[in-house]
Amino acid sequence: MEFTKYDYDNVINEINLMGLISRSDDDHDIVLENTINAFMKTADRFENIYKKNLYSNCNHILAHIEDHTYCIKCGLDDIVLRNGVTNDDEKLMLEYLSNNKLKGIDTEIICDKEMAMALTYRIALDKPTINTRELAKDFIDTINDIRSDNKCFRR
Numbered sequence: 001m002e003f004t005k006y007d008y009d010n011v012i013n014e015i016n017l018m019g020l021i022s023r024s025d026d027d028h029d030i031v032l033e034n035t036i037n038a039f040m041k042t043a044d045r046f047e048n049i050y051k052k053n054l055y056s057n058c059n060h061i062l063a064h065i066e067d068h069t070y071c072i073k074c075g076l077d078d079i080v081l082r083n084g085v086t087n088d089d090e091k092l093m094l095e096y097l098s099n100n101k102l103k104g105i106d107t108e109i110i111c112d113k114e115m116a117m118a119l120t121y122r123i124a125l126d127k128p129t130i131n132t133r134e135l136a137k138d139f140i141d142t143i144n145d146i147r148s149d150n151k152c153f154r155r
């Protein structure tokens, strides 16, 4: 069975709706609470399936920080191979990287992961039909522009 972001968003919307109904109700409704809990568990399962699909279907674009490599699109990060895991998301990353190599277009850029992912998101938002190779190039160009601007600024 395949799960899409659309399915996942629908479940989250359902939960939010149930949460709103619950908050507007003066009487504590145990049945409703159980339903919400069941939805939450299902949503967690959906998120895991969604993330697994994301890691395995992403055409990764790689950047680096310190001694680890990550994908600027999906966030898959090989730091979990060395540092172990602290949450469910990292557990999924470790599971994926135990069976697959982290490979893709290497930008050879060294950059803070949050900043790199935010920039990538921004570029993809501006150019919704951009392909992976163009996205990698735009990312490199943007980082280089920022860095050369900063150099000018320091002078």
Ligand SMILES: [Zn+2]
Pocket: 055, 058, 059, 060, 061, 071, 072, 073, 074, 075, 076
């Ligand atoms: Zn990726």
